[in-house]
Amino acid sequence: MILKGDLITKADAQSFFFSSYEGKYTIMDNLDEKGDPIIHARDEIYNSEYVYVTVVLRGTLNMIVGGTPIEMKANEYLAVMPCMSVIVKESRCICFSFLTSSNLMADIYKRTNVHTKLHYHAFKFRHLRFTPETIAVLLDCYKRMKREHMQEEYPMKELVLRAYLAAYVAKLFSSLDDAELVRYVKNSRQYKFFNEFLNLLNDNHKKERSVQFYADKLHITPKYLSTIVNKYTGLTASQAIDQYIVFAIKQTLYNNEQNIKKVSEEYNFQSQSFFGRYFKRITGFSPNAYLKQNNIRSINFIQQKKEN
Amino acid sequence: MSYSLSSQPMRNAPRFVEYVDIFSREDIIPSAGIKDSLLLFDTFNNINPLEQLNNAAPTKIYQRVSFYLIEGECIFDINGKQMTITPNTAVAIMPENTLKIKFVSPSVQYYMVVTYPKVSNQIFRETGFTYSNARLSLRHFISQMSTQQVRDTLRIYTDIKRDILGPDYEFKNEYLRCLLNALMVKNINIYQFDPMPLEGDSNSRQYDVYCKFLSLLNKYAIEHRTVQFYAKTLDISSKYLSFVCTSYSKKNASSWIDEAVVQKAKAMMLVHHYSLFETSEALHFSTVSSFSRYFKRVTGQTPKEFVKKSRS
Numbered sequence: 001m002i003l004k005g006d007l008i009t010k011a012d013a014q015s016f017f018f019s020s021y022e023g024k025y026t027i028m029d030n031l032d033e034k035g036d037p038i039i040h041a042r043d044e045i046y047n048s049e050y051v052y053v054t055v056v057l058r059g060t061l062n063m064i065v066g067g068t069p070i071e072m073k074a075n076e077y078l079a080v081m082p083c084m085s086v087i088v089k090e091s092r093c094i095c096f097s098f099l100t101s102s103n104l105m106a107d108i109y110k111r112t113n114v115h116t117k118l119h120y121h122a123f124k125f126r127h128l129r130f131t132p133e134t135i136a137v138l139l140d141c142y143k144r145m146k147r148e149h150m151q152e153e154y155p156m157k158e159l160v161l162r163a164y165l166a167a168y169v170a171k172l173f174s175s176l177d178d179a180e181l182v183r184y185v186k187n188s189r190q191y192k193f194f195n196e197f198l199n200l201l202n203d204n205h206k207k208e209r210s211v212q213f214y215a216d217k218l219h220i221t222p223k224y225l226s227t228i229v230n231k232y233t234g235l236t237a238s239q240a241i242d243q244y245i246v247f248a249i250k251q252t253l254y255n256n257e258q259n260i261k262k263v264s265e266e267y268n269f270q271s272q273s274f275f276g277r278y279f280k281r282i283t284g285f286s287p288n289a290y291l292k293q294n295n296i297r298s299i300n301f302i303q304q305k306k307e308n
Numbered sequence: 309m310s311y312s313l314s315s316q317p318m319r320n321a322p323r324f325v326e327y328v329d330i331f332s333r334e335d336i337i338p339s340a341g342i343k344d345s346l347l348l349f350d351t352f353n354n355i356n357p358l359e360q361l362n363n364a365a366p367t368k369i370y371q372r373v374s375f376y377l378i379e380g381e382c383i384f385d386i387n388g389k390q391m392t393i394t395p396n397t398a399v400a401i402m403p404e405n406t407l408k409i410k411f412v413s414p415s416v417q418y419y420m421v422v423t424y425p426k427v428s429n430q431i432f433r434e435t436g437f438t439y440s441n442a443r444l445s446l447r448h449f450i451s452q453m454s455t456q457q458v459r460d461t462l463r464i465y466t467d468i469k470r471d472i473l474g475p476d477y478e479f480k481n482e483y484l485r486c487l488l489n490a491l492m493v494k495n496i497n498i499y500q501f502d503p504m505p506l507e508g509d510s511n512s513r514q515y516d517v518y519c520k521f522l523s524l525l526n527k528y529a530i531e532h533r534t535v536q537f538y539a540k541t542l543d544i545s546s547k548y549l550s551f552v553c554t555s556y557s558k559k560n561a562s563s564w565i566d567e568a569v570v571q572k573a574k575a576m577m578l579v580h581h582y583s584l585f586e587t588s589e590a591l592h593f594s595t596v597s598s599f600s601r602y603f604k605r606v607t608g609q610t611p612k613e614f615v616k617k618s619r620s
Contacts, residue, residue, distance in 0.1 A: 111434055112482040144467075151456070156493045159435060163490035170483035177478070 029096030041090040052080040059093030083122040085234045103254045119248040128179040141168040211237045246282045340472040350419035366408040372428045373401040380416035400449045451498045518556045529568035535561045566606045
């Protein structure tokens with residue numbers, strides 16, 4: 001399993017138009033495909049912090065998202081939130097999609113006055129059916145972004161792209177009410193447990209990190225909880241809890257621009273070094289490296305000085 | 309219609325408003341628009357919607373006007389200065405300017421965006437730049453556009469117009485603001501100055517402190533004049549704040565603060581016609597004489613002299 005953010009790399013997207021902006025977001029489509037619009041099967045990819053959106057215009061796209069097989073038909077839209085694994089199967093379709101880093105997405109939420117936290121949506125996906133009119137509007141917005149991507153580099157390009165992406169999201173949000181939710185048989189007992197587990201995570205993730213706690217709350221054994229979580233996410237319960245917490249921490253570090261010490265206190269870690277080690281175990285890099293890598297401008301340079 | 313593009317109410321409306329809103333006069337029908345937020349004028353329907361303003365008396369405007377000329381020639385009279393505008397030129401006129409429009413060639417082709425202060429301020433904020441309407445007021449900019457810019461700008465303009473004329477939906481405000489944002493950022497070179505400082509690494513934390521300090525200044529210059537306050541708000545020492553400011557702008561923190569305070573004072577006196585006493589009260593000075601001394605220390609002239617000079 002690849003515990004990395006790169007859902008699709010350039011090598012994967014052979015017959016695709018593909019453009020990426022500094023790892024912040026990537027757009028891809030095969031709209032220009034004339035002959036057989038084939039999409040090759042890809043290995044399982046674990047998506048730890050990207051929001052992945054696909055719209056199918058024609059044909060069928062087969063995917064497995066966190067263990068649930070999904071068949072996307074024409075005029076359907078799929079949004080996969082972070083912490084989910086995605087498998088693309090060989091399919092024939094015309095589609096366009098983009099990947100947005102969750103930090104950028106949080107900025108756009110702020111701009112569109114949508115007050116939500118991305119980690120509340122972790123481990124979830126949304127499969128919707130739109131009217132052809134809505135799809136045409138979304139395609140219009142997508143083409144605008146694509147046109148901008150293809151232009152030569154100029155100093156304000158990033159800001160223009162951001163504005164276009166936000167415009168796309170605004171259009172998307174406003175059409176969500178008319179959309180028809182594609183349902184899967186989910187009123188099983190296990191799914192209820194899974195949903196309950198996610199709600200518990202939302203409420204308690206700042207204090208509790210043990211599987212035992214969540215299993216006790218649900219009145220089931222840790223092993224059974226693990227089986228359920230594995231069914232819907234492809235991760236074990238402890239992995240899922242860790243991924244969720246780390247994702248929430250990343251969001252907090254990015255949004256509030258708090259310093260690492262305050263965050264480690266907020267998330268109930270005994271010490272800053274324990275927090276650092278925990279973060280590094282899950283993500284592979286230290287919190288400070290994450291801040292630097294994502295260009296998050298933290299004003300906590302006093303701490304930086306000490307390290308140097 | 310109570311529909312407004314801005315999601316935020318206007319904070320403190322100026323007390324002595326004497327502006328005439330020429331763009332929402334009854335005999336002038338915009339091509340598209342939202343009242344008190346955004347108005348669009350263009351000649352794409354073979355009508356010149358601003359015909360009535362041709363040779364009208366000069367008026368002080370409080371909106372931000374972006375004018376893009378496609379064909380023909382026209383003359384703007386801004387603050388008594390005549391300027392001839394040629395095709396493929398963009399003109400940005402900031403609030404507080406006195407404007408008179410003259411169309412010269414009969415078949416003039418143009419499009420124009422008028423944004424009201426509450427909207428344009430919000431758009432400025434969303435771009436994340438350190439300047440605002442207030443910092444740009446009383447200025448105007450004219451610049452030639454590249455062919456790519458001409459094409460892109462027109463495309464964004466038609467998108468905005470189509471959306472305004474189309475049906476209402478939930479996130480219409482946000483969508484329109486995003487496009488307006490793109491329109492402004494795209495033509496940022498019109499403003500003829502670099503929004504980013506030239507020296508230093510713009511991704512560093514120091515730069516972030518610098519930007520945050522400038523935006524704090526915009527917000528708090530009315531109340532606070534000590535470096536200590538800003539340093540405390542940013543969780544850093546005042547020495548470090550001053551160091552960061554000098555490294556990016558060759559001006560230390562206290563002279564930045566002085567400049568911001570004086571700028572606010574000037575705006576209050578000239579634009580809103582506050583009296584000396586009112587200004588010193590609004591800026592939280594203990595007495596008028598201490599305000600006068602402060603003003604003189606920074607600008608070299610007393611507020612009274614300044615007002616007299618600029619009114620004459």
